[in-house]
Amino acid sequence: MENIICACGHSNPYGTKLCEKCGRPLTEEEKQNKVVDMRYDGMAIRSKTYNKSIIDKIWNFFSSVKVGITLIIITLIAASIGTLLPQEFYVKASDMEKGAYYADVYGTFGKIYYTLGLSDLYSSWWFQILVGMLAVSIIVASLDRGIPLYKSLKNQRVKRHESFMKRQRIVAEGQVTGSAEETLDKVAQKMTEMRYSVRRDGSALLAEKGRFSRYGPYINHVGLIIFLGGVMLRLVPGFYVDESIWVREGETRAITGMDGYFIENRDFILETHDNKPQGEQVKQGVNVVAKNFQTDITLYKQPDDALPGDTENLEKVKDYSIRVNHPLKEDGFALYQMDYRLNELKQMNFELINKSTEKSLGKVEIDLTNPKKEYDLGNGSSVQILVYTPDFDGFENGEPQTKTSIPNNPAFLFKMTTPETPEGEVSFVEIMQPPLEPLGENKYRMKFAAAEMRDMSGITVRKDSTIPILFVGGVIFMIGVVIGSYWNHRRLWLQVEPDGRVLMAAHVNKNMFSMKKDLDAVTAFATLPPYIDQLEKNEASEESTNGGNKEKEGDNTL
Template sequence: MENIICACGHSNPYGTKLCEKCGRPLTEEGKETKVVDMRYDGMAIRSKTYNKTFIDKIWNFFSSVKVGITLIIITLVAASIGTILPQEMYVNAPEANKAEYYEKVYGWFGKVYNNLGLSDLYTTVWFQILVGMLAISIIVASLDRGIPLHKSLKNQRVKRHESFMKRQRIIAEGQVQNPDETLDKVEQKMTELKYKVRRDGSALLAERGRFARYGPYINHVGLIIFLAGVMLRLVPGFHVDETIWIREGETRAIPGMDGYFIKNNEFTLETHDNKPQGEQLAQGVNVMAKNYQTDVTLYKQPEGALPGDLDNLEKVKDYSIRVNHPLKENGYALYQMNYRLNELKQMNFNLVSKANEEEPLGQIEIDLTNPKKEYDLGNGSSVEILVYTPDFSGFENGEPQTKTSIPNNPAFLFRMETPETPKGEVSFVEIMKPPLEPLGENKYRMKFAGADTRDSSNFTIRKDSTVPILFVGGIIFMIGVVIGSYWNHRRLWLQVEPDGRVLMAAHVNKNMFSMKKDLDAVTSFAELPQYEDQLEKPEDAEKPKKRGIKKKEGDSTL
């Protein structure tokens, strides 16, 4: 597309509305309007000019204010949907049972909510795509409008054509007796009003608050940084929010912290020695926890070690993790969140004859975390564990099922061999219930002989490297809001001919009252012609100005 040649001879890029040199309107619409559009000082905007190629259409789509507002609304609606029920990261339930948790606690709505992926909304691909599209829209809109605006403000001319001057909202025309003295007085007064004044012969440009025009674009920069921080939360290493249960005496790898291991040395629960009263009685609470803490040892794998290798771990530190007193290491924090008391650790059974239970053939000790497959009791007797269900929940198609991997309700399917029964007998044993003998009545059975318990602690591992990014983005955004809200860009053009003819024009991007207040001061001081507002209604002009009018004593208004 060819450039537009102005009557002054200057070549302007296609799409320019006002000549970059003299300020004449270059479009038929601009020539017919009473007041020219000064949003971008008439500079060509790419999205308003080109719409032919595929790239142009994509650019124009994302630069559209309507598209940007629509994306903001959709993002806000989606984000608000994610607040209806707690997100998975805040649900205190094993990963495998979170779907069951939503259905159990919130009914059918919770089940649908979880099945639709809304329970983990902020990490879903579609939500991140939505945030990414919003970020692209902000970037494209900022470049589309910000670059032309910056160029126009940076290359402002002091001398403007008369048609440009007369198409501003505030104009004045008249005669002065001494042109040079008038220019000097205007410069002096505008300088006192903290304007930056430039002169070019008999022309003058006074400008104040240009930086206010960049307020919206500073907003955009802050939003882009903020959205970048949101999207970086999906990048491994930037954001970690994991949970882990560790039993006393157990050493486990810390999820999210590569190469780090933690050992639960001991859990301690302290309670208040108080008599239940008030709300405690209403809730059936007998005692209140005063403190619960876990004494741990933090280890780190040496370089070159295989994942999960517990040999040759390097001790980092010992620490007592309490509520609001997390263990911090290398940007990570481990918080004490919950605990379980008296979790089954080991169960002991005696193999006895039903005819004489007082003389057992031997005892087996089952580690419920890592049970053996077979136990040899000697004298030709042995016990084999065919099936182990840590948290027995019933039978399905004849097979025992478990709800969780936690030994809350252990059940075993034993196969027992003795010299008297070399082919073996099968028995299903569940705590506090009679054993089941699916293959007929047995001569021997497994008799419960005791159990060992231990406490376990629940930790949350958190690391959020995006917080500084989000903070910086929020601060920059607020700076842009303040700049765009409390400052405005004011300009005054003045041209005085040798014969004393003076032409004045003024423009402000918002808050016309502030511009008129300055104009009142300069016109009074330099004895300039009275200005007029071309957009002011005739009836408004006839109304007396309240500014500076004092009511004399004795005056009355009927």
């Protein structure tokens, strides 16, 4: 598309409404307007000029204010839906148990909520795409309007054509009382006193104040973009870690999300208040309230040349007591004490007993975390564990099932071999029920002897490298809001023609009262002709015309 050549000879890009040099209107629409549109000083806006190629259409879609507002509303609605029920982050359950938790606690609605992925909404792919589209919309809209605005304000001329001056909202025309130079000097003096920046070009003057306020919304956009970028960076590995691990007393295990680090739970300590039971504790028969619970840990780190998961030659980093609100901080990570479980089964001891004589052939000590497949009792006797279910939940198709991997209700399918029964006998043992002998009556049985208990600590591992980014984005956003809300851009053009006629025009992007206050001061000081507000004049004319028409209609009726 060809450039538009103004009558002054200046070549303007296609789509320009007002000549960049003299300010003449270049389109028929602007020529018909009594007051010109000064939002971008008549500069060409890409989204309002080009609409042919697919790139143009995509650009125009994202630069649309309606599209931006729609995306904001959809994002807010989606974010509010995520607050109807607690997010998975706040649910104290394993990944396998979370679905059952929502169904049990919140019923059918909770089950649907979890199935649709709303329980982990803010990390879902579709919510991140929505946030990304909003960020793209803000970026495109800012570039589409911000760049032309910057160019127009940076390259604005002092001298303007008479048609430009007379199409401003505030205009004045008359004869100077003194010399042109004296009038311009007085105006420049007064405007400088009022902290305007004054530029002169021969018999023309431009006084400007608060230009930076025009960039307030774009500074606002920059803050939003940085903030949304910080939100999206949470999906990038290494920027945001929020994991939970359970560590049993005496156990050393790798820290999820914290590569190369291991944690050893040396001891769990629970301190209580001896007072009356409250709330849920009454139902559970508990008559104490926790005063403090902490985990005494040792933090280890792998050598740099170690293989992943290798626990040999771990280097001790530090000993620490993790308490509520007193996390262990290391290498940008924080380890919080979030939960605990008391008296978890650690080990179960059985004896192989002759049912007729009650004689013991030996003891079997089963580590419930890592049980052996076979235990040799000597003298030709042994016990094999054919099936182990940590949390027995009945049979399905003849096979024992487990609800979780936590040893809440252990059950075993034993194969017992003795010199008297070399082919072995099979027995299914659940502590709370009599043993089952699926292959017929046995001569031997597994007798429960004792159990060892231990406590577990729930540790949350967190790292959020996006917090500084979110903070910076929020601060920049607020700076943009303040600039755009409490300052305004004021301009005054003054030209003295060779015949002694003076033309004055003024524009302000908002708060016209402040501009008129300054105009009153400079008009009185430099003895300038009185100004008029063309919008108010036009509104008054329309009201009087409408009133006259109504009177005529009334006369005709009579």
